Amino acid sequence: MKTSNRLVTTFQSKPSLLSLYITAGFPKLPDTAVLLKELQKANIDFVEVGLPFSDSLMDGPTIQHSHQVALENGMTLEVLMEQLDSVRSEISYPLVLMGALNPIVQFGVERFCERCHQVGIDGVLIPDLTLSEYQKNFKTLYQKYHLAPIFMVTPRTSEARLLEIDAEGSGFLYVMSSSSTTGAANKTLSDSKAYLERIQALPLRNPKAIGFNISTREEVEFAHRYGQGAIVGSAFIRKLQQTDASKAVEDFVKELRLN
Amino acid sequence: MKPPVYRWLFLFSALPIRFFSSAKPIFTKMSYQVNQHGFYGPYGGAYVPEVLYPNIEELQQHYQHILRSERFQKEYETLLSQFVARPTPLYEARRLSEEIGARIFLKREDVCHTGSHKLNNTLGQVLLAKQLGKRKIIAETGAGSHGVATATVCALLNLECCVYMGEVDMQRQYPNVERMRLLGATVIPATSGSKTLKDAVNEAFRAWINEPEDTFYVIGSVFGPHPYPDMVASLQSVISKELREQVPAITGQQLPDYVVACVGGGSNAIGSFYHFLDEPSVQLIAAEAAGKGIETDYSAAATFLGKQGILHGTQTLFMQTPDGQVKEAHSVSAGLDYPGIGPQLAYLHHQKRAQFVAVTDKDALDAALLLSKIEGIIPALESAHAIAALRQLSLAPAQVVVVCLSGRGDKDLETYINYRSTQNTL
Ligand SMILES: Cc1ncc(COP(=O)(O)O)c(C=O)c1O
Numbered sequence: 239m240k241t242s243n244r245l246v247t248t249f250q251s252k253p254s255l256l257s258l259y260i261t262a263g264f265p266k267l268p269d270t271a272v273l274l275k276e277l278q279k280a281n282i283d284f285v286e287v288g289l290p291f292s293d294s295l296m297d298g299p300t301i302q303h304s305h306q307v308a309l310e311n312g313m314t315l316e317v318l319m320e321q322l323d324s325v326r327s328e329i330s331y332p333l334v335l336m337g338a339l340n341p342i343v344q345f346g347v348e349r350f351c352e353r354c355h356q357v358g359i360d361g362v363l364i365p366d367l368t369l370s371e372y373q374k375n376f377k378t379l380y381q382k383y384h385l386a387p388i389f390m391v392t393p394r395t396s397e398a399r400l401l402e403i404d405a406e407g408s409g410f411l412y413v414m415s416s417s418s419t420t421g422a423a424n425k426t427l428s429d430s431k432a433y434l435e436r437i438q439a440l441p442l443r444n445p446k447a448i449g450f451n452i453s454t455r456e457e458v459e460f461a462h463r464y465g466q467g468a469i470v471g472s473a474f475i476r477k478l479q480q481t482d483a484s485k486a487v488e489d490f491v492k493e494l495r496l497n
Numbered sequence: 498m499k500p501p502v503y504r505w506l507f508l509f510s511a512l513p514i515r516f517f518s519s520a521k522p523i524f525t526k527m528s529y530q531v532n533q534h535g536f537y538g539p540y541g542g543a544y545v546p547e548v549l550y551p552n553i554e555e556l557q558q559h560y561q562h563i564l565r566s567e568r569f570q571k572e573y574e575t576l577l578s579q580f581v582a583r584p585t586p587l588y589e590a591r592r593l594s595e596e597i598g599a600r601i602f603l604k605r606e607d608v609c610h611t612g613s614h615k616l617n618n619t620l621g622q623v624l625l626a627k628q629l630g631k632r633k634i635i636a637e638t639g640a641g642s643h644g645v646a647t648a649t650v651c652a653l654l655n656l657e658c659c660v661y662m663g664e665v666d667m668q669r670q671y672p673n674v675e676r677m678r679l680l681g682a683t684v685i686p687a688t689s690g691s692k693t694l695k696d697a698v699n700e701a702f703r704a705w706i707n708e709p710e711d712t713f714y715v716i717g718s719v720f721g722p723h724p725y726p727d728m729v730a731s732l733q734s735v736i737s738k739e740l741r742e743q744v745p746a747i748t749g750q751q752l753p754d755y756v757v758a759c760v761g762g763g764s765n766a767i768g769s770f771y772h773f774l775d776e777p778s779v780q781l782i783a784a785e786a787a788g789k790g791i792e793t794d795y796s797a798a799a800t801f802l803g804k805q806g807i808l809h810g811t812q813t814l815f816m817q818t819p820d821g822q823v824k825e826a827h828s829v830s831a832g833l834d835y836p837g838i839g840p841q842l843a844y845l846h847h848q849k850r851a852q853f854v855a856v857t858d859k860d861a862l863d864a865a866l867l868l869s870k871i872e873g874i875i876p877a878l879e880s881a882h883a884i885a886a887l888r889q890l891s892l893a894p895a896q897v898v899v900v901c902l903s904g905r906g907d908k909d910l911e912t913y914i915n916y917r918s919t920q921n922t923l
Contacts (some may be wrong), residue, residue, distance in 0.1 A: 292822040293808070295702045296546050302689060314820040339544060340807045344821030365546040366807065381752065392548040394709060413605075417548050417710075419703045 241248060244332040245360045245409035247384050251444045254282035254462045256495055259336070259471035260478075263285050263313030263388040269483045270318065271325040276487035280327045286363070286469065289315055289323070289337030296365045298421035300472040304479075305433070314347045319353045321393040323444055326358040332380040332390055334409075347375060361386035361409040369403060371462050377406075390414050393433040397440065404442045413437060413465055414452050421472030427451045427460055434464035437479040470494065502653050508777075512614040516624035527720035529774045529841065529850060535723025538847055539805065540840035542812050546665035550705050552714075553722050553810075555629065560724050561901030563625050564731060572624055580653065581616050583735065587743040587899070592871040599892035601903045602748060603874070604740060605764050606618050606765065613877060613904030614733060614765045615646035619715055621732035623650040626713035633657045633708070636715045637687075637701040639761065640879060641673025642904055648682035658682040661700040663693040666831040691825035694761070694835045699837035700808050717760025717838030722810030726839050736923040740899060748897045755890065757782040758901035760853075761833040761883040763842040770851065772774040780852065783842060784799055784886035786828035787855035793890025795827035800836045800846045808836070829912065830878035832904075860885040862916045865906060869913075878912060879905030 241354055248255065270287065276287055290305035290313050297305065305439065315337075322333070335354060342350050342364060354362060362385050367376065372387060380387050386409030391400050397470045404411055415430040416422070430451070437446065447467025452458060454473075461468035479488045526748045535541050535557070543553050563569050577583040585605045606614035623634060634656050638644030644660040651658035660677055664686045667674050671884075677684050685704075690696040696720075705714045719726045719733075737756070745754050756773055758766035760783045773779040790798040796816075798800055803814035808823060815837030817823040830836040838846075845851040861878060864885035869875045876884060880903045892898060906913065 263717045293697060293699050295696065295706065296548075298703070299689075306689075316820070335687070340817070340823075342807060344817070346820070366544045366810070368544060368547075368550070371542070371544065373750075390547045395547060403547075412547065418707045422707060454511060465637035 245284065245288065245334075248332050248412060249466060251282065253466065255447070255467040256458060256491070257284045257286060257467055257469045258474050258490075259286040259288060259297060259469060260320045261291055261301065261308050263308035263311045264290070264304040264475070265478055265483065266305060267311040267313060267317070268321075270321045272483050273487060274325050274329050276484045277491070278331065280487050280491040281379075282331055282491060283467070284332040284333045284334065286336045286471075287318070289313075289318060289335065289341060291338035291341060294338055296419055298419040298472065300421040300475050301478050304475045315341055315350070319357050322357040332360040333360045334363055335461035336363040336365075339364050339366045342405065343417060348379055351379040351385060354385055359385065361388045363388040363390070363412060365390060369406060369416075372406065388412055392417055393430065400437075400440065404444055407444055408415045409444070410447045410467060411442060413448045414468075418450060420450065422451070425451050427457045438464050465467055504915065512917040523903070527775065529845060531723065531727040531841070535585040537841050537844035540811070540813050540843040540847070541723055541726060542601070542745060543810060544807050544812070545810050546706065547723050549709060551704070552709055556728075557724050559629065560728050563628050568573060569624060569628065571656070573621055576620055577735065583609070584739040584743070585609060587740065587747050589747065590872050593868065596867070596871065597887045597892065598894055599887075599896045599898050600894075601622070601887065602747065602753070602897065604736060604769065604857060604899055606901060606903045607874065607876065607880065607905035608737065611642070611649050612907060613642040613646065614768060615643045615717060615904075616649065617648045617768070618717065618764060619643065619646040619733045619737055620713045621815045622713070622728070623647070623654055623656065626715070627654060627656070629713065631656075631711055631713035632652070633659070633712045634715055635659045635661070635701050635704050636695065637661045637713055637717060638719075638772065639663070639668040639672075639697065639834060640830065640877070641666070641677065641831060642907060644682070644684070645673050645676045645680070647715050647717070648677040648680035650841045651682065652680045653876035656866050659704065660684050661687050661697045663687045663691070663697045665692040665695070666694065666834075669912065670831050670908050676716065691824070693831065695823065695826065699892065702809070718764040719767050719841055720762045720809055720813065720837065722813055726841050728810065729764050730771060730841060733764045734771035736768035737770060737772035740769070744897070744899065750897045752776055752779050753899045754778075754896040754899040755780045755782055755892075756901070757784065757883050757886055757898060759784045759879050759903060760838055760842060761835050761879060761919065762837075765901050767839065767841055769899070769901040770845070779847065779871045782886060782890065783845075783851050784856050784882040785838070785853055786830055786833035786861070786882055787827070787857045788827040790857055791855050794853070797826035797828040797834055797836065797837060798854040800843075801855050803837065805843075811840050813837050813840040814846065819841060821904065830861065830882065832877070832879040833882060852919060854889045855887045856882040856885045856889075860888070862913070865909070865919060865922075871904070873917075874902070875906035875913070876902055877906050878909045880904055
């Protein structure tokens with residue numbers, strides 16, 4: 239099984255991709271599987287599953303809250319792997335696991351990679367895993383277990399470093415539209431235009447998916463002008479707080495795209 | 498060129514206190530220090546999200562150079578002496594000595610301007626931030642000591658200042674909240690998690706992520722991503738630098754038998770230990786907050802209850818669940834109420850260079866009342882842990898014990914008053 243190919247084929251198959259972020263075990267513990275199946279029905283292109291962490295530095299209040307609820311619900315990496323294992327055969331799109339470094343290190347890095355491979359995770363995004371730490375302690379294991387390393391770049395990443403990151407990453411390059419935590423209220427996507435144009439002009443190996451500050455159909459379309467993928471996080475988590483899980487998916491995905 | 502092993506000795510070499518007048522250098526090596534990759538043995542490193550990489554890289558590239566530059570040293574030294582009121586005294590506490598049964602000397606960081614050792618660090622970091630051209634300072638604070646010290650230097654050097662403080666701590670250290678506001682700082686409550694120091698650190702990091710340009714994060718202790726632990730340690734090392742001169746002059750002994758300090762993140766402890774690390778005859782004692790006891794769920798004793806992992810950008814010991822979630826700490830003292838310790842201290846523990854003891858809330862409170870009554874010094878609740886730790890050591894009457902009295906107790910008056918009212922014997 240070459241799992242990372244799922245990300246590659248997805249990015250090869252369609253010009254514009256939509257991705258949603260979910261927090262594993264939120265709003266209820268079994269909702270991970272419920273949501274993933276609903277997202278399959280809604281024809282989502284790929285999904286990021288967030289492993290909750292008590293002290294997530296990259297997240298604003300909305301996603302932080304979802305992490306707290308998920309942890310209270312009993313979500314752990316062990317539980318998540320079991321949930322994914324049982325639901326994987328029913329979903330065909332690529333899965334990206336996103337999580338803080340410490341829970342993964344405590345689980346055991348090799349054991350983590352092996353389990354990711356077994357349950358059909360395609361890419362892994364660990365925001366506080368620096369490029370050099372990845373090269374030192376993760377790279378060979380990712381290769382052994384066919385996991386695509388997903389890295390973030392930001393408006394402050396120098397061009398030289400961006401190319402270095404692009405050389406190490408695979409699947410796609412996660413382009414943060416602004417320097418911010420998730421769900422920041424004071425930033426808008428259109429402010430990132432100059433930066434996104436600058437990135438667009440670079441000769442990158444990997445396709446790009448743009449995330450942060452995307453919550454409406456207009457913003458999804460704007461993002462698609464600069465990158466193949468558009469990732470929506472906080473806005474969907476907010477929706478899940480208001481609406482029943484299966485209905486939230488249907489409504490939300492409809493809202494975000496025409497087809 | 499001086500050999501690199503001496504690098505920190507010369508950092509403050511123009512201070513009134515000099516070690517270099519004797520022909521033979523006092524120190525021949527500096528062990529237990531950070532390596533070129535930012536690690537202390539297995540601990541340390543810089544685990545930051547990509548968005549903060551440029552900030553950390555900038556700091557890594559420039560901090561040593563700036564701290565050693567003549568311009569920095571001159572300004573820092575002048576302000577340490579004229580503004581902070583250094584050197585701080587080493588005071589022989591005779592009644593406490595009698596009570597404990599050893600010669601107890603207090604390193605009086607409580608007489609620093611703003612009431613704690615924290616100003617040694619904030620002064621250095623804010624000067625450095627200015628040299629890097631930063632316009633805005635952010636900081637976290639637990640007890641408020643670091644927040645007040647940061648706000649003070651920002652007032653002095655005319656920089657915008659924003660301090661993140663846990664909602665719980667804002668209540669229990671209220672006088673310091675108002676102090677920061679008087680000094681012109683904005684105090685922002687951290688309302689997530691346990692609403693204490695750990696969460697204030699989270700909020701400060703998030704604020705930095707949201708506003709990384711022009712902003713400098715002044716971390717208040719020896720934790721966080723490299724180079725913070727090393728930078729803060731070298732700024733606080735002025736404590737033991739002064740001790741190297743004061744101990745022979747005042748105690749008649751070349752070296753102390755013990756140096757004792759409390760540990761929140763560990764900055765006053767590292768500062769007190771720094772120039773004794775390579776003197777194996779000096780026993781280093783680190784007093785952690787046991788809270789209600791290390792056998793309970795309400796503790797902050799990281800070396801007793803912690804495990805190695807990654808918290809706030811560094812690999813260190815901290816309290817966590819088996820699946821790697823950070824546990825909430827408990828201590829009556831807001832400044833020690835943190836689930837981890839800095840990586841260098843974790844390394845000193847690992848190498849058994851320092852001995853860690855755990856002091857309960859109650860023992861610390863009793864020690865604070867005792868010191869007030871018999872020495873006329875009302876200590877900070879944090880520092881009271883170091884005083885209380887003395888009772889856990891088996892000391893001989895002639896032994897020289899230096900205790901870092903890291904701060905004064907004004908901020909803790911309400912806690913002391915309430916505690917005293919429950920003690921009908923006092
Ligand atoms: C007076 C005093 N001592 C000690 C500490 C603990 O910090 P550290 O362990 O970094 O010295 C604090 C923290 O707020 C403090 O206010």
